[in-house]
Amino acid sequence: AQSVTQLDSQVPVFEEAPVELRCNYSSSVSVYLFWYVQYPNQGLQLLLKYLSGSTLVKGINGFEAEFNKSQTSFHLRKPSVHISDTAEYFCAVSEWGGSEKLVFGKGTKLTVNP
Amino acid sequence: EAEVAQSPRYKITEKSQAVAFWCDPISGHATLYWYRQILGQGPELLVQFQDESVVDDSQLPKDRFSAERLKGVDSTLKIQPAELGDSAMYLCASSRGLAGPDTQYFGPGTRLTVL
Numbered sequence: 564a565q566s567v568t569q570l571d572s573q574v575p576v577f578e579e580a581p582v583e584l585r586c587n588y589s590s591s592v593s594v595y596l597f598w599y600v601q602y603p604n605q606g607l608q609l610l611l612k613y614l615s616g617s618t619l620v621k622g623i624n625g626f627e628a629e630f631n632k633s634q635t636s637f638h639l640r641k642p643s644v645h646i647s648d649t650a651e652y653f654c655a656v657s658e659w660g661g662s663e664k665l666v667f668g669k670g671t672k673l674t675v676n677p
Numbered sequence: 678e679a680e681v682a683q684s685p686r687y688k689i690t691e692k693s694q695a696v697a698f699w700c701d702p703i704s705g706h707a708t709l710y711w712y713r714q715i716l717g718q719g720p721e722l723l724v725q726f727q728d729e730s731v732v733d734d735s736q737l738p739k740d741r742f743s744a745e746r747l748k749g750v751d752s753t754l755k756i757q758p759a760e761l762g763d764s765a766m767y768l769c770a771s772s773r774g775l776a777g778p779d780t781q782y783f784g785p786g787t788r789l790t791v792l
Contacts, residue, residue, distance in 0.1 A: 595778050604785075604786075604788070606681070606770075606783035606786050607720070607770075607783040609780055609782075614777070653719050653720070662732055662733050663708070663772070663778040663781075664733055665720075667719030668719050669717070
């Protein structure tokens with residue numbers, strides 16, 4: 564069975580600073596990897612996904628993530644954050660050839676301060 | 678842009694009462710998911726439909742929860758009787774059902790409070 568660990572429950576940063584949200588996963592088979600964002604009282608929106616190929620994946624709103632198979636990590640980065648990036652971020656995995664069920668981490672609350 | 682619709686957005690009920698949530702996926706999406714998100718946690722899959730058939734309901738508490746998607750379009754999730762521990766956000770998602778995996782699109786959710 565897969566599992567996802569998001570190492571930081573809360574990350575406070577100042578506006579225009581860089582940010583990295585960490586995600587590690589565990590699985591006995593190959594996986595697909597995802598980052599979703601959730602704004603208050605809303606559903607989840609896909610930021611980016613890794614399926615195969617280049618390990619550096621670019622997503623919406625200036626976010627990118629890098630897949631590292633040896634470290635089983637998929638950390639999310641943004642070089643300069645805005646107040647509007649304040650939200651909860653979820654890392655998720657699904658198995659290759661499986662039912663496409665997403666297994667989520669517990670989330671990281673990003674707070675961008677002026 | 679097409680969206681997943683859910684209703685109601687908020688529901689307050691007393692324990693032992695019955696509650697029902699409705700989801701209308703994006704038109705043409707064959708796969709529909711119901712997730713439960715407890716406060717401070719990530720979403721957890723309750724049930725997955727492919728058209729009108731259940732693909733995975735291994736985490737659905739079947740003694741009190743039921744889900745249906747009779748015509749393979751919209752879906753209803755029911756809880757009877759509700760318990761205090763059922764307080765959570767219930768999220769519906771849909772995807773085209775293509776292999777691959779396909780992107781799941783989430784609705785705004787129904788926030789349930791059980792008193």
